[in-house]
Amino acid sequence: MTVARPALDPELRELLADMPQMTRLSPEVLAQLRQYPSTPVESLLAHRSVGRREVTIPAPDGVSIRMSVFSPAGTDDRTAGAPCIYWMHGGGMVMGDRFSQIDIPLEWLDEFGAVVVSVDYRLAPEATGTALVDDCYQGLLWIAEHADELGIDPARIVVAGASAGGGLAAGATLLARDLGTPAIAAQMLICPMLDHRNTSTSSRQYSGGPGVWTREMNEFGWHAVLGDRPDEVSSYISPALADDLSGLPTTYIDTGSAEVFRDEDTDYATRIWAAGGQAELHVWAGGFHGFDALYPQAHISATARRTRTDWLARLLHRNEGA
Template sequence: MTLARPHTDPELRALLADMPLMPQLNTEVLAQIRQFPPTPIETLLEGRSVDRREVTIPSPDGARIPLEILRPAGAGRSTTAAPCVYWIHGGGMVMGDRFSQIDIPLEWLDRFGAVVVSVDYRLAPEATGTTLVDDCYQGLLWVAEHADELGIDPTRIIVAGTSAGGGLAAGVTLMARDRNTPAIAAQILIYPMLDHRNDTTSSQQYSGGPGVWTREMNEFGWRSVLGDLADENVPSYISPALADDLSGLPTTYIDAGTAEVFRDEDVNYATRIWAAGGQAELHVWAGGFHGFDALYPQARVSAAARRTRGDWLDRILNPATDA
């Protein structure tokens, strides 16, 4: 039985009609997708005065983790330390790189003078288990330890990610809380991939047929990173929805669309943060499918989502003071 679905926003639906959608995701299709060249970062940086630097840091198992550092040109001469956005890209944990969806945090570089650091974590199925989130955590540690060198304020480090990157951002934030380092000022989880169980109503609604990200694609992504790991052995750092305790987290921003797989797990995560006494701002955009504002930033609902995220971040970075 096919479940009824919320309607896609009409403007997004018209734009989506011209996009070829994947009917499935498997090992062969993934290999083909990975052959497509990503959008050159130079294209995204056109018209921006940005200094670039790449560093490669070691992981505990000896692998090398690339980090891309983007900062407003001339920021090194400023006497004021900048906020930092630590960016974790999406791609179902099986694709993408440190430049994926980076136009989103580049808006915050423009608006707030933020230093953006994007991590190139290893991907499944070549990397499995906690490897992906461990890579992201090691990159965050490096950023905090090199705050002076990077010209960033260690009290204003924002961890942010989209889709799989949103789930990894949630996992990294749980790690930082449990290990008491580094300090994270806030987390921004953009339609995050939080729950490997893949059994919510919204997951079942978006099952079958082609799509941007369906229940079956989600299952492939999770199977790729978890392998044969039994449900009872899945760490909450990989699947943050499993965390028993969501207290003590930094202030959190979560958004999703009504017309996507992750809607219900994202709403539930925000609800559980509130239940634990934490602060979370939740937005569920009517008619938004998965990745809507990354794919079609020109749509009105996408512009509203991006603007609202930016306004929230403005309140976090520039809190009002008493007169």
């Protein structure tokens, strides 16, 4: 039976028509995709006055975690007290690196003088279970412990990510709540990958496409992380499983009406409200998964990105000097 789908935004539909469509992933296709060069971050920094620092921190199991720190140039790192955006990249938990979608948080470096820290968490299937979110949490601890050195205000750390990175941001935030540290001012979850069950109406609607992430690709990504789906799946890697969403920092969630993650994302916001928390939810009519990262020039994309920035402006102004 054909499942009806919300229509794509007309401008996005035209742009997407020119892009080769892929609806499934396999180990062979993944190997090919991983051979593509990472985002040329140097070109993004060329017109900015930005300092860049590469650091390596140890995971509890001894694996090294790489992180990139981008800071506004010309500031006194010891006294700046800047906000911090801690960024987790997308890629279905199986691809991408710390420079993927980095143009998104770099806009907030420009706008707010924020220090941007991006983490190279381990990828599945080489890493499985909670290893990915554990890496992200270790990076968060490092940021909090080095706040003075980084020139950031520890009361204005925002955990953010897109797609798989959005899910990992949610998981790291749950870990920080449950372990009691560090303090997080907010979480920004951009079309987050939150639920390994892959059974929602929107998941079924986008079996076979259109868009850049289908139900079948989602299934591949989750299987890479969880293997044969053991009975016990941690809510830190699949945050939709969390029984309790109380006590979370203020949350921003956005998604498209025409994508796999629509329903799990709207449900997460609803459950935060039900637990007495604060969440802002935007469902962009006709948006497919990752539309604003892939086609930032589209009108709907520019609007979505500006809306996030406006929300951050309200948040950071409210928390300044807190």
